[in-house]
Amino acid sequence: MIDYLKQTGFEKEFAKDKQIVTFILGFLVFAFSIRVVCAAEGSLLGFRWQAGKRYVMSLETSKGLSIKNLPPEADHAVEHEKREFSIVAGESGQTKGFELAVECLSIKYGLNGDISYTLDSSTDPKKDAGIPIAADKRAFLGTKLKYVLAPDLKVVQVTGTDELVKKMLVHDPDLKGDTSTPFLTEAQLGTNALTELLQELIVAGLPGKYLNVGDHWTYRTEQRKESAVVEFKFTFAASERHLGHDCARIEIDGDIKSSSNRGNLPSEIPLPKVHGQVKGNLWLDKKLDMLVERTTVEEIQTEIEMPTADGKERSMPMTSNEKYTVTTKLIKVEDN
Numbered sequence: 001m002i003d004y005l006k007q008t009g010f011e012k013e014f015a016k017d018k019q020i021v022t023f024i025l026g027f028l029v030f031a032f033s034i035r036v037v038c039a040a041e042g043s044l045l046g047f048r049w050q051a052g053k054r055y056v057m058s059l060e061t062s063k064g065l066s067i068k069n070l071p072p073e074a075d076h077a078v079e080h081e082k083r084e085f086s087i088v089a090g091e092s093g094q095t096k097g098f099e100l101a102v103e104c105l106s107i108k109y110g111l112n113g114d115i116s117y118t119l120d121s122s123t124d125p126k127k128d129a130g131i132p133i134a135a136d137k138r139a140f141l142g143t144k145l146k147y148v149l150a151p152d153l154k155v156v157q158v159t160g161t162d163e164l165v166k167k168m169l170v171h172d173p174d175l176k177g178d179t180s181t182p183f184l185t186e187a188q189l190g191t192n193a194l195t196e197l198l199q200e201l202i203v204a205g206l207p208g209k210y211l212n213v214g215d216h217w218t219y220r221t222e223q224r225k226e227s228a229v230v231e232f233k234f235t236f237a238a239s240e241r242h243l244g245h246d247c248a249r250i251e252i253d254g255d256i257k258s259s260s261n262r263g264n265l266p267s268e269i270p271l272p273k274v275h276g277q278v279k280g281n282l283w284l285d286k287k288l289d290m291l292v293e294r295t296t297v298e299e300i301q302t303e304i305e306m307p308t309a310d311g312k313e314r315s316m317p318m319t320s321n322e323k324y325t326v327t328t329k330l331i332k333v334e335d336n
Helices: 003-009 010-041 133-141 161-171 175-176 181-187 191-199
Strands: 051-066 074-092 098-113 115-120 144-149 157-158 216-223 227-242 245-258 273-285 290-307 315-335
Touching: 098 133, 098 191, 133 161, 133 181, 144 191, 144 273, 157 161, 161 175, 161 181, 181 191, 227 273, 227 290, 245 290
Parallel strands: none
Antiparallel strands: 051 074, 051 315, 074 098, 098 115, 098 144, 144 157, 216 227, 227 245, 245 273, 273 290, 290 315
């Protein structure tokens, strides 16, 4: 039988075919191993500022608020604001993080409720009479806020409050004698407020490891304005094209709870009870390591015991329901 196979040449053909089969199998094993490695590595999602670049971003917020125990004409309000910012990035030699110069380029603001008004930064400031928030809004225009960030994007230092206060008082000198000005100044223009403003323009909490679609991670942050903490769950939902960028889309889901940090809340006012949820999506450019868009919707209920004005030892319970929508978008990136 063996001699017959030799005579017919089958042995040679079989040997040649064996080489082909071996080559194909080897190639398939190699290709499969590459595919497995790539799948295991996934995408390394990051956020970073590039030194020497100027970023223009928009920040649009919409807030609907309803408050129980108030007269019907004053128990609800809708607030809308859109601002554009210029962010110029540099490297920080001290922290090996980032130095940022952030400047507000424009503001459009509107309030509808018991009191209604609009503000457009492109109009003459002399037309701001009767608009309570005009002074602190106008103060931001053209003021360069300077931030120093650690590599993990936490704010190490922020300057600009003094200039903001100075410009605010120039715009409305009557605020100098208002007893509420120091508290409102700290709440709107202080270090915490400026830190939370920057947080709306960045993506913090990325896990710093390779991720595949479907992977998720958690992150906890504090909202001092709302006296709350937010426990986020992020999910790498998809790789997709968005607003002309190759992006990772990340789903956002979070629980909002009361904070034990009083911040600048006056001692006579008890800490509020806060609970709610936040949902949304963000798109991260995987090449630029930059936020392209993020939209979140927060629904929050706050319960607080407010002291009465008559000076007696009693308080009035107050419950507010708030729906807060925030959209951040990257407009352009250019050389500074």
